[in-house]
Amino acid sequence: ILVPFVGLLLAFWFYSGKEDFKPEMLQGKRVIVTGASTGIGEQMAYHLARMGSHILITARTEAKLQKVVTRCLELGAASASYMNGSMEDMGFAQHVVKKAEELWGSLDMLILNHVTAANFRFFNSDIEHVQKILNVNFLSYVAMAVAALPMLKNSEGSIVVVSSLAGKIGFPFVVPYATAKFALDGFFSSLRQELVMQNTNISITLCILGLINTDTAMKATSGVFSSFTAAPKEECALEIIKGGALRQREVYYAYSTVKIPLLFRDWFPELLDYIIRMKYDVGKLKGN
Numbered sequence: 210i211l212v213p214f215v216g217l218l219l220a221f222w223f224y225s226g227k228e229d230f231k232p233e234m235l236q237g238k239r240v241i242v243t244g245a246s247t248g249i250g251e252q253m254a255y256h257l258a259r260m261g262s263h264i265l266i267t268a269r270t271e272a273k274l275q276k277v278v279t280r281c282l283e284l285g286a287a288s289a290s291y292m293n294g295s296m297e298d299m300g301f302a303q304h305v306v307k308k309a310e311e312l313w314g315s316l317d318m319l320i321l322n323h324v325t326a327a328n329f330r331f332f333n334s335d336i337e338h339v340q341k342i343l344n345v346n347f348l349s350y351v352a353m354a355v356a357a358l359p360m361l362k363n364s365e366g367s368i369v370v371v372s373s374l375a376g377k378i379g380f381p382f383v384v385p386y387a388t389a390k391f392a393l394d395g396f397f398s399s400l401r402q403e404l405v406m407q408n409t410n411i412s413i414t415l416c417i418l419g420l421i422n423t424d425t426a427m428k429a430t431s432g433v434f435s436s437f438t439a440a441p442k443e444e445c446a447l448e449i450i451k452g453g454a455l456r457q458r459e460v461y462y463a464y465s466t467v468k469i470p471l472l473f474r475d476w477f478p479e480l481l482d483y484i485i486r487m488k489y490d491v492g493k494l495k496g497n
């Protein structure tokens with residue numbers, strides 16, 4: 210009887226000291242969002258615009274970025290600009306941070322979200338493909354974070370890293386993608402420790418997402434999963450921003466679809482692997 214009671218008391222004590230999210234927390238803040246021409250990144254740009262932030266967005270497709278910037282200004286962004294280029298190029302990744310410095314002289318939040326589109330398929334031993342995915346989905350995140358550290362130190366700002374359940378649990382058919390997502394956890398969780406040890410007040414929030422209804426994800430997974438429901442990208446985008454503003458260590462979205470498999474991973478890993486394999490319709494894989 211005592212154990213759950215003490216657990217409840219501890220949980221109450223832990224959460225009672227936590228601040229609630231208010232949109233004003235982002236008002237006037239200077240925020241970079243990568244991969245914001247579509248999907249979750251685009252929705253984050255719109256939420257930040259409504260909250261009155263200064264926004265700098267990136268992706269490769271200029272025409273889409275222009276549209277997102279126009280919409281952000283209509284929604285009330287304090288300012289909105291874009292830079293188009295590929296995150297395969299580390300010089301471009303660093304240049305985006307430089308542009309923020311030129312525009313604002315500082316930075317409050319760096320949201321790393323971009324990802325190169327990947328097909329679901331068996332790993333075909335293509336090392337060059339793994340390298341490309343690691344460059345875009347991992348190394349460019351590192352390059353941008355490193356370039357932003359001096360500004361974030363001064364502003365006591367935040368780094369928000371958008372990851373996936375596939376960055377915590379092994380999933381089939383996404384080997385290079387999962388490799389990059391696991392690498393993000395390793396790099397940013399270790400960096401968080403060092404920042405604390407150096408008394409540097411920069412928060413790092415790692416976002417663990419389940420399936421979200423973006424066009425890319427819906428196209429890539431169509432027919433492949435036997436039963437997974439996709440959560441809404443608008444709500445997902447808001448939860449990521451809230452987690453960053455509240456300086457949370459990790460964000461789980463959608464909570465139960467992500468948290469329950471993570472509990473299974475630690476206690477019943479073989480059973481979890483089996484359940485995951487059962488969720489795929491292998492016959493429907495493209496290029497299989």
Ligand code: NDP
Binds near residue numbers: 249296321372373425
């Ligand atoms: P989208 O495919 O909708 O958006 C990806 C963004 O990245 C686009 O703006 C795209 O624009 C940009 N991008 C792609 N390749 C490059 C490149 N080489 N250089 C620069 N920018 C690039 O992705 P989602 O919104 O679905 O995903 C967003 C994040 O959420 C990702 O980190 C993803 O891993 C994570 N996530 C998503 C899930 C989902 O189910 N949707 C599940 C779990 C995690 P452009 O093509 O113009 O460059």
